[in-house]
Amino acid sequence: MQSLTNRSKVVVKKEMTFSERIYLPAILGGLRITLKHLFKKKATIQYPEVKREMAGIYRGQHVLKRDENGAERCTACGLCAVACPAEAITMTAAERSKGDEKLYREEKYAKVYEINMLRCIFCGLCEEACPKEAIFLTDRIVPTDFKRGEFIYGKDKLVEGVNNRVDVSIRQTTSVAEFKQVPNLQHNRLSN
Amino acid sequence: MSSALIFTTILIIVIFTITLVIAMYSTYGERKVAAFLQDRIGPNRAGPFGILQPMADGVKMFMKEEIIPDMSNKWLFILGPCIAMTTALMTSAVIPWGNSLSIGGESYSLQVTDVNIGILYIFGVVSIGVYGIMIGGWASNNKYSLMGALRASSQMISYEVAMGLAIIALVMMTGTLSVKEIAAQQSGGNWNVIYQPLGFIIFLVCAFAECNRTPFDLPECETELVGGYHTEYSSMKLGFYLFAEYINMFISSAVISTLYFGGYNMPFIARFISDPNLLTLLGTAFLFAKILFFIFFFMWIRWTIPRFRYDQLMNLGWKGLIPLSIANIFITALIMWLTGKVS
Numbered sequence: 001m002q003s004l005t006n007r008s009k010v011v012v013k014k015e016m017t018f019s020e021r022i023y024l025p026a027i028l029g030g031l032r033i034t035l036k037h038l039f040k041k042k043a044t045i046q047y048p049e050v051k052r053e054m055a056g057i058y059r060g061q062h063v064l065k066r067d068e069n070g071a072e073r074c075t076a077c078g079l080c081a082v083a084c085p086a087e088a089i090t091m092t093a094a095e096r097s098k099g100d101e102k103l104y105r106e107e108k109y110a111k112v113y114e115i116n117m118l119r120c121i122f123c124g125l126c127e128e129a130c131p132k133e134a135i136f137l138t139d140r141i142v143p144t145d146f147k148r149g150e151f152i153y154g155k156d157k158l159v160e161g162v163n164n165r166v167d168v169s170i171r172q173t174t175s176v177a178e179f180k181q182v183p184n185l186q187h188n189r190l191s192n
Numbered sequence: 193m194s195s196a197l198i199f200t201t202i203l204i205i206v207i208f209t210i211t212l213v214i215a216m217y218s219t220y221g222e223r224k225v226a227a228f229l230q231d232r233i234g235p236n237r238a239g240p241f242g243i244l245q246p247m248a249d250g251v252k253m254f255m256k257e258e259i260i261p262d263m264s265n266k267w268l269f270i271l272g273p274c275i276a277m278t279t280a281l282m283t284s285a286v287i288p289w290g291n292s293l294s295i296g297g298e299s300y301s302l303q304v305t306d307v308n309i310g311i312l313y314i315f316g317v318v319s320i321g322v323y324g325i326m327i328g329g330w331a332s333n334n335k336y337s338l339m340g341a342l343r344a345s346s347q348m349i350s351y352e353v354a355m356g357l358a359i360i361a362l363v364m365m366t367g368t369l370s371v372k373e374i375a376a377q378q379s380g381g382n383w384n385v386i387y388q389p390l391g392f393i394i395f396l397v398c399a400f401a402e403c404n405r406t407p408f409d410l411p412e413c414e415t416e417l418v419g420g421y422h423t424e425y426s427s428m429k430l431g432f433y434l435f436a437e438y439i440n441m442f443i444s445s446a447v448i449s450t451l452y453f454g455g456y457n458m459p460f461i462a463r464f465i466s467d468p469n470l471l472t473l474l475g476t477a478f479l480f481a482k483i484l485f486f487i488f489f490f491m492w493i494r495w496t497i498p499r500f501r502y503d504q505l506m507n508l509g510w511k512g513l514i515p516l517s518i519a520n521i522f523i524t525a526l527i528m529w530l531t532g533k534v535s
Contacts, residue, residue: 030496034229044233
């Protein structure tokens with residue numbers, strides 16, 4: 001079989017030579033290696049002050065988008081929950097009552113929408129499945145907590161604020177943007 | 193007479209302080225060296241460059257809850273760290289920290305006491321150091337502690353033999369047991385390491401074993417023995433054990449520098465500087481530079497090579513170093529006889 005790196009060595013079980021047995025040359029070799037590391041560039045990132053640059057397509061904490069009028073886009077169709085391989089998403093649908101047109105875009109909305117952040121594997125399939133462009137993964141990191149229950153995020157944490165929108169355009173690569181220009185997907189466009 | 197006494201008292205206090213400060217900053221240095229060798233930065237939050245980290249650690253140690261296990265032997269439990277700390281600090285008495293200072297026409301030696309059996313004194317004190325670990329491990333009434341203590345004591349006793357034999361060759365060469373004499377004989381770059389390279393390597397390896405430093409840190413290997421002999425210790429008693437280890441490291445470095453690397457002697461400098469006091473202080477600074485290098489070397493080794501297995505440790509000690517040091521004695525004797533130093 002051809003090796004991948006050409007760096008593999010055939011192991012031979014042989015008697016150690018004298019210089020190998022006294023161990024000191026090996027120690028000196030090791031000391032040389034560690035001394036080199038003394039002067040190497042450090043890998044540390046001083047976290048709270050300096051933040052590591054994330055990949056443009058980083059998939060972090062989810063957001064439930066509102067449309068340009070501030071109404072929730074999610075219609076509780078359940079496609080995200082079906083698509084979710086980790087079964088992290090649960091929801092309860094409800095019918096929009098009169099006078100709530102400002103709050104929910106369509107007649108059906110998600111009364112309860114929960115994502116278990118401990119189950120979620122951040123694969124982004126929910127985002128892909130969503131026909132209403134309601135759920136997106138963002139570049140935010142899910143914060144730590146002391147209790148498991150706290151990791152089940154409800155609508156209070158998932159839905160973006162009306163005046164506090166979450167930018168999801170970072171993840172939209174050119175190919176994604178092009179895909180969204182396909183005419184028969186027009187109803188999915190952001191500017192509905 | 194009384195002025196000499198005052199000077200000695202001051203010297204003791206100064207050495208005591210320097211020892212403690214160096215041991216304190218060795219903990220900081222260890223973390224920094226470890227970090228740098230692993231491409232990290234290390235502690236840098238407490239003060240500039242993390243320089244206050246040892247204080248923070250010290251405060252932490254004092255604030256921790258003091259736990260004495262119910263089934264332990266209380267007096268021995270307290271005695272253990274005391275012995276470890278005391279013996280660690282005692283050794284520095286016979287190390288010549290410099291030549292002599294002349295103040296007001298009188299000359300004072302920068303050595304607390306010039307015992308004419310200084311090397312034996314060092315060995316005696318180091319041997320008592322084993323008791324600190326042994327008693328602590330035994331009194332804890334914990335099998336991990338006991339295992340750690342057993343390992344520590346057998347390791348230290350084994351390596352003391354080879355260490356002593358390595359020193360015998362040196363003593364044969366220098367013809368004295370006084371540490372000051374040995375240091376003085378090495379003036380002018382006439383370092384003992386040139387004549388005793390094998391003896392030096394044996395001594396160095398044994399010094400690592402005596403200090404329970406990697407690769408001989410079996411008594412306290414976390415992976416096998418939880419914490420070794422100090423598993424049950426908490427608060428400042430644990431701090432004492434850890435601190436004693438760093439003091440031992442400092443003292444070992446001082447002993448190595450003095451016995452094999454010329455001590456306070458600076459080659460070539462005496463030609464340029466005529467003031468003897470300045471020369472003495474420079475020599476002391478030079479000695480401390482050597483000591484700091486060896487402390488760094490201890491840490492450098494620690495973060496380079498892995499730990500020995502216990503049987504490998506014993507093999508190396510009894511089958512490797514002891515025969516080698518005996519051979520070293522014979523070679524030294526043979527060369528001394530051939531060169532006509534002894535009749």
